[in-house]
Amino acid sequence: MPDAPKETAAPATLAAALLQLQxxxxxxxxxxxxxxxxxxxxxxxxxxxxxxxxxxxxxxVVRQHLADGQCITRxxxxxxxxxxxxxxxxxxxxxxxxxxxxxxxxxxxxxxxTACNILTGEDDDGNAAIASPESREGxxxxxxxxxxxxxxxxxxxx
Numbered sequence: 657m658p659d660a661p662k663e664t665a666a667p668a669t670l671a672a673a674l675l676q677l678q679x680x681x682x683x684x685x686x687x688x689x690x691x692x693x694x695x696x697x698x699x700x701x702x703x704x705x706x707x708x709x710x711x712x713x714x715x716x717v718v719r720q721h722l723a724d725g726q727c728i729t730r731x732x733x734x735x736x737x738x739x740x741x742x743x744x745x746x747x748x749x750x751x752x753x754x755x756x757x758x759x760x761x762x763x764x765x766x767x768x769x770t771a772c773n774i775l776t777g778e779d780d781d782g783n784a785a786i787a788s789p790e791s792r793e794g795x796x797x798x799x800x801x802x803x804x805x806x807x808x809x810x811x812x813x814x
Contacts, residue, residue, distance in 0.1 A: 666715025670738035673714040674731070682706050682774045698776040700765040707772045718771065720764055722747070727760060729767030743770045 667673040684706040686696035698706075711718065717732045719739070725747050731740040745763040750756035769776060 664713075666713070666735065667733075669736060670731075670733040670740065673716050673733050674740065676714040677710055677716060677731075678773055680710070682710050682772055684769070684774050684776045686777055696777070698765075698769075698774075700761055700768070703765055703768050703772075703774050703776070706774055707768065711772065718768060720767055722760065727763030727767050729764070729771045731771050740771065743767045745770075 667676050684698035684702045686698045687702050688697055688699045689695070690697055707718075711731075715733060715735060717734055718729065719732055720727060720729045722728070727745045727747060729743040729745070733739070745767050747756070747759045747763050750759040768774065
């Protein structure tokens, strides 16, 4: 009768567990589409699906809680009681319950992605977070200088 596969012991320290977690990339599938930007993104479920087995193998637990308008995510090593530095994501722009729910889910997803180094695809260097120059054309605010105006600093005025 063949021997059953032996379970490997989880790392003995938080540092060793984090090293094991980072030894191979954790790739989350992008299963959802943003209806406004028509871009694909990884949902919180996609991120958990990708991270669950590597976290368990490394003997780590994810703790997320809300405090003072922030979502705080930590990786904990139950065997030693050690925990990682917190990943703190502010929950902003939530002035009604529906927006609050969305903001919490967003913060939890980004906290998990950051704490576990989950790869979610191409990094756009933050460009999607701001409107592109093409989409800003024609929308100059009263406070913003016109494209043809030069901005003069206080130092230049002297």
